[in-house]
Amino acid sequence: MTIPSELLGEAQQLQQQLHFHNHRYYVLDDPSIPDVEYDRMFRRLQELEQQYPELRSDDSPTQRVGGAALKQFDQVLHEMPMLSLDNAFSSEDMDSFEGRVRDRLGLADDQKITFSCEPKLDGIAISLLYENGVLVQGATRGDGTTGENITQNVKTIPTIPLKLTGQGYPDRLEVRGEIYMPKAGFDGLNEALLARGEKAFVNPRNAAAGSLRQLDSKVTASRPLEMCAYSVGIVEGGDLPDLHLDVLHRLGDWGFKVSAYLDKVEGSEGCQSYYQKMSQLRDGLPFEIDGLVFKVNSLEHQRALGFVSRAPRWAIAHKFPAQEEITLVKDVEFQVGRTGAITPVARLEPVFVGGVTVSNATLHNMDEVSRLGVMVGDSVVIRRAGDVIPQIVKVVTERRPADAQCIDIPQQCPVCHSAVERVQIVKRSKSGQQISEGAAYRCVGRLACDAQLQQAIIHFVSRRAMDIDGLGDKIVQQLVDNELIRSPADLYKLEVGQLEPLEGFAKLSAQNLVQSIDASRQPGLAQFVYALGIPDVGVETARVLAASLGSLAKIRSALPETLMWLPDIGREVALEIHNFFADQHNAEVIERLLAGGIQLSDETDLSAEFTASVSFAELIERMDISGVAKVGAEKIAAHFKTVEALLEADLAALDRVSRLSAKAINGVLDCLDSEAWKTRLVAIESQLIEYGMHWSCEQRVVDSGTIPLDGKTYVLTGTLEQLSRNQAKEHLQALGAKVAGSVSKKTDCVVAGPGAGSKLAKAESLGIPVLDENGLLALLAENGVDTAS
Numbered sequence: 205m206t207i208p209s210e211l212l213g214e215a216q217q218l219q220q221q222l223h224f225h226n227h228r229y230y231v232l233d234d235p236s237i238p239d240v241e242y243d244r245m246f247r248r249l250q251e252l253e254q255q256y257p258e259l260r261s262d263d264s265p266t267q268r269v270g271g272a273a274l275k276q277f278d279q280v281l282h283e284m285p286m287l288s289l290d291n292a293f294s295s296e297d298m299d300s301f302e303g304r305v306r307d308r309l310g311l312a313d314d315q316k317i318t319f320s321c322e323p324k325l326d327g328i329a330i331s332l333l334y335e336n337g338v339l340v341q342g343a344t345r346g347d348g349t350t351g352e353n354i355t356q357n358v359k360t361i362p363t364i365p366l367k368l369t370g371q372g373y374p375d376r377l378e379v380r381g382e383i384y385m386p387k388a389g390f391d392g393l394n395e396a397l398l399a400r401g402e403k404a405f406v407n408p409r410n411a412a413a414g415s416l417r418q419l420d421s422k423v424t425a426s427r428p429l430e431m432c433a434y435s436v437g438i439v440e441g442g443d444l445p446d447l448h449l450d451v452l453h454r455l456g457d458w459g460f461k462v463s464a465y466l467d468k469v470e471g472s473e474g475c476q477s478y479y480q481k482m483s484q485l486r487d488g489l490p491f492e493i494d495g496l497v498f499k500v501n502s503l504e505h506q507r508a509l510g511f512v513s514r515a516p517r518w519a520i521a522h523k524f525p526a527q528e529e530i531t532l533v534k535d536v537e538f539q540v541g542r543t544g545a546i547t548p549v550a551r552l553e554p555v556f557v558g559g560v561t562v563s564n565a566t567l568h569n570m571d572e573v574s575r576l577g578v579m580v581g582d583s584v585v586i587r588r589a590g591d592v593i594p595q596i597v598k599v600v601t602e603r604r605p606a607d608a609q610c611i612d613i614p615q616q617c618p619v620c621h622s623a624v625e626r627v628q629i630v631k632r633s634k635s636g637q638q639i640s641e642g643a644a645y646r647c648v649g650r651l652a653c654d655a656q657l658q659q660a661i662i663h664f665v666s667r668r669a670m671d672i673d674g675l676g677d678k679i680v681q682q683l684v685d686n687e688l689i690r691s692p693a694d695l696y697k698l699e700v701g702q703l704e705p706l707e708g709f710a711k712l713s714a715q716n717l718v719q720s721i722d723a724s725r726q727p728g729l730a731q732f733v734y735a736l737g738i739p740d741v742g743v744e745t746a747r748v749l750a751a752s753l754g755s756l757a758k759i760r761s762a763l764p765e766t767l768m769w770l771p772d773i774g775r776e777v778a779l780e781i782h783n784f785f786a787d788q789h790n791a792e793v794i795e796r797l798l799a800g801g802i803q804l805s806d807e808t809d810l811s812a813e814f815t816a817s818v819s820f821a822e823l824i825e826r827m828d829i830s831g832v833a834k835v836g837a838e839k840i841a842a843h844f845k846t847v848e849a850l851l852e853a854d855l856a857a858l859d860r861v862s863r864l865s866a867k868a869i870n871g872v873l874d875c876l877d878s879e880a881w882k883t884r885l886v887a888i889e890s891q892l893i894e895y896g897m898h899w900s901c902e903q904r905v906v907d908s909g910t911i912p913l914d915g916k917t918y919v920l921t922g923t924l925e926q927l928s929r930n931q932a933k934e935h936l937q938a939l940g941a942k943v944a945g946s947v948s949k950k951t952d953c954v955v956a957g958p959g960a961g962s963k964l965a966k967a968e969s970l971g972i973p974v975l976d977e978n979g980l981l982a983l984l985a986e987n988g989v990d991t992a993s
Contacts, residue, residue: 207256207776210571213545213627213643215259217568218249220541222265238560241587241594243291243523250290258774264742266514277352277417280343281929284437286331286380287348288514289497289521295476298498301520302472305500308509308517318501320448321467321478324521325432326409326492327384328416330358333438334377337368344416348514357416358383360425363432365459373458375441376961381433381460385412386491389428407560408492433460434497440962448501468501479522486524495523529562530600531555533582536567536611540619540655543739544646548573548611550596552586557594562586565594571643573611577601581608617647619655657691658684660737664692668743669735670724674717682706692735693796695721726805729756736794738784740777748772749781754808758895760785760794765826765888766895769818806938818897820845827885829875831867839864840872847889851882911940912987916952918943919967922960924977927991932980935989947972955980 207215222245246265253260260266292298305317331351333341342358343351358364361383368377385393385408393411394404405411415427433455436444444451449468456462465485469478475498482496500506500518509517532553539547548567555562565586567573576599578584583603586594617624627642647653661680665672672695683689688702698721703714727735730750734743741749752770753759759781767778784790825837832840843861844850853876858869875881892898918941920932927935932955933943947954947966954967954974967974975983984991 207258209627209642210569211252211256212259212776213569213571215249215252215256216543216545216644217547217566218245218252219264220545221566222246222249238557243293244587244595247291247293258740258776277354277419279346280331280341280351280353282331282343282345282349282351282437284378285348286329286345286351286437287511287516289519290515291495292520292522295472298472298475298479298520298522301498302475305505305509305518309505316470317505319469319471319475319498320452320501321465321469321475322434322463322497323465323482323489323493324495324497324523325382325384326407326494327382327412328409330381330383330431331437332358332364332379332381334368334373334379336375337373339364339366352417354416356421357418357424358431360421361429361431363430363461367459369459370457372454373442374439374444377439377442378437379433379455379460380435380437381431383412383416383429383431384408384491385415385427385429388490393427430491431461433462444503446503448499448503448506451503475522483524493524495521497521529555529557530583530585531562533578533580533584533596536573536580538614538618540617540647540653541659544653544656546613546617546624546645546647548613550578550584552584555586557586562594565596567596567611569643570611570613570645579604579608579610581605613645617653617655620647620653622647622653654684657689661689661692661695663737664735665695665724666735669731670727671731672724673720674713675720679706679708679717691793691796693793693800696725696797696800696802725801726803728806729754729759729804732756732802732804733759736784736790739780741781745773745777750806753895756794756804756807760791761891762895763888763891765884766891766897768826769822769897817899817901818892819899820847823847823885823888823892824850827875827881829868830871831865831869832871836864836868840868847885851876851885914940916941917950919945919947919951919954919963921947921954921963922957924955924957924980926977926981931991935984935991938989939984939987 222242225242249264250266253264253266290301292301302317306313306315309317311317329345331341331343331345332339333343339359340355341353342355342364343353345351359366387408390405390408390411397404405414411427412429415424415429418424433452435448436451436455445454449466452462452466465482467478469475475496478498479496482493486493498520500509506516506518511517533550534553535551536548537551539549541547548570550565550567552563552565567576567578576584576596578596578599581604583600584596585598585600587597614624616622624645624647627644627646647656658680661675661684662677664670665675665680675695683698683706686706688698689695698718700711700714700718703709703717704711709717728750730743730747733749733756734741734746748771749759749767753762762782762785764775764778764782767773767781768775773781785794819841821834821838821841824832824840825834829837839861840850844853844857850872853872855869855873858864858872861869889898893901913936918936920929920943924932936943944951947963947970949970951967951970951972954963954972955977956964956967956974957977964974981991
């Protein structure tokens with residue numbers, strides 16, 4: 205499906221902005237915008253990605269929850285992911301939510317759905333793990349998979365029980381809730397801070413986050429924090445009630461604080477009544493809330509509904525309306541992103557909106573500027589509708605001054621002064637190719653532009669890319685500012701003497717960084733491809749390219765049509781990949797990287813995964829022949845059998861194809877009259893033969909010696925001391941194993957570390973082989989996996 209240019213540009217801007225604000229919110233504890241603004245942007249991106257799945261990449265903010273855990277604390281891998289919630293903003297959204305639930309459960313229109321209701325506290329999500337009734341671990345949500353171990357801090361909060369009260373609780377119980385700061389405590393804390401001449405917190409949520417993430421737990425103990433439980437996670441060795449509200453009441457019996465505003469309603473109408481009631485009570489509540497949470501009350505129904513990638517299907521957060529204010533556009537500046545996209549940003553007369561001072565707002569692109577009709581000097585309505593830079597939603601034209609100035613895209617990049625060009629969108633169809641102008645503008649300087657260079661290097665060295673430890677954002681900025689690097693290839697030429705004069709460096713730290721860079725010279729193919737920063741190519745797409753084609757040379761030379769036969773790679777992504785490698789500047793950088801000592805550690809002549817051949821009919825179907833779809837392509841392929849025979853076809857030969865329509869015949873003849881089309885067809889077939897994907901090629905059989913654990917299912921449980929869970933999982937997957945989250949009769953082996961619980965017990969009861977960590981290391985070593993690297 206071809207993506208409209210304005211929506212493509214909008215989605216790219218949304219992803220970039222959401223990543224930026226995820227980092228500020230979760231990693232820096234310094235959000236620049238309110239939650240409601242973030243919610244709006246996130247919801248819009250979800251809509252775009254649902255409408256156009258090609259926009260969704262593995263590194264899209266929608267595939268993920270929040271940001272990475274802070275390094276000052278030990279990391280905790282959540283056994284059950286801590287997912288986020290989808291949002292509703294209107295009664296229509298709630299009706300749609302109920303409709304989806306009803307459809308999935310197969311309920312009749314007259315069958316009522318019971319929902320639990322509770323306020324959505326504006327704080328920090330927390331996971332508390334109890335074993336035999338004793339608190340053993342407290343962890344933040346982090347990115348939903350990995351959080352921060354803040355056990356000592358949560359023990360200082362009075363509303364968190366150190367030992368459960370009552371009886372009947374499970375042997376192992378994970379309780380989830382929200383840690384927040386009540387309004388009265390927030391006001392008192394700020395008064396004390398100001399009296400000491402210290403900076404006050406902007407709002408209670410920031411105060412809670414800052415208090416909870418103190419390395420010194422005595423500081424946390426001095427802050428007025430509370431915790432309210434809202435769900436459970438892991439439950440082992442015991443049973444809980446069948447209804448969500450009954451579970452919460454049971455938690456109350458065991459010593460947890462639960463919301464005093466819990467309620468139960470039927471249908472979306474009941475949810476709306478609760479929403480209206482809480483809207484009236486909101487300002488008088490002793491704590492901040494940013495919405496309400498509605499959950500299907502039946503746990504049986506919850507299990508039947510399941511989850512999407514980042515959220516449960518059985519719950520939704522109904523957010524309160526965004527807050528709006530009027531302010532003045534003082535200027536518009538243009539920022540340059542990592543991909544070279546030029547983004548207009550409005551500089552505003554600062555205005556305080558709902559606890560946040562707003563001084564800028566993104567205008568997304570020039571199409572948005574035109575749509576709004578905004579000019580410098582205008583009074584505008586800004587809306588807090590998500591946790592990103594606020595949105596200008598309307599121009600108050602009656603207040604426009606006589607000297608208001610139009611906003612024009614700069615002719616030169618504001619960073620490197622290279623030319624600025626408008627993005628061209630190529631639309632291909634059976635009727636031909638159309639080129640239109642996109643919404644975005646880009647600097648043509650590419651890696652010659654410092655703005656793009658710095659972000660490209662930051663991406664290149666990141667953990668999931670080349671994983672160069674010690675190269676943080678500030679160091680990269682110094683290297684770029686001092687012109688020590690002009691491309692990623694220059695990293696591998698850095699010497700200790702060049703680094704020592706930089707701020708924060710001494711001889712030892714300079715030596716350590718050079719050694720860290722040297723240690724990255726043998727990346728995996730997928731790791732290297734991802735590190736290049738190809739637009740729309742995330743971790744999973746890079747893995748598909750590496751596993752399917754096997755070598756960098758094949759990926760670099762692959763035609764878009766070849767790439768489109770790979771799993772989950774559509775036309776637009778295929779074009780991005782092909783165009784990236786076809787670009788001369790990119791090719792030069794890659795050659796310099798390879799010449800500088802980069803050696804890909806896992807290249808193969810044959811792919812590990814993509815073993816199926818492309819049929820002749822499939823090739824014909826994708827050759828954009830007017831009037832020829834799947835059935836027609838199959839008829840043409842069956843009749844001519846080879847590309848050579850098809851290229852020699854004339855009207856008489858096509859007339860002999862059984863039941864081929866006149867429209868299809870004319871379409872084929874038109875293509876055969878085009879030298880470009882015939883050249884393209886021959887080139888594609890030639891590459892299919894070269895890559896072993898041609899219908900005449902024998903289907904490849906994967907050598908089991910190269911993937912010795914192919915078809916085996918492993919489960920990891922307990923604590924691994926020499927490897928992280930992720931490292932162990934990646935090593936096993938590299939050997940062909942599937943790594944599952946639970947033990948079943950289909951499990952081939954369980955790797956159990958200290959603290960292994962019910963999974964180990966189940967494995968033993970089923971007679972499944974069990975390895976300790978030393979056994980796992982021995983298995984990996986036997987199969988050539990170097991766990992020390």
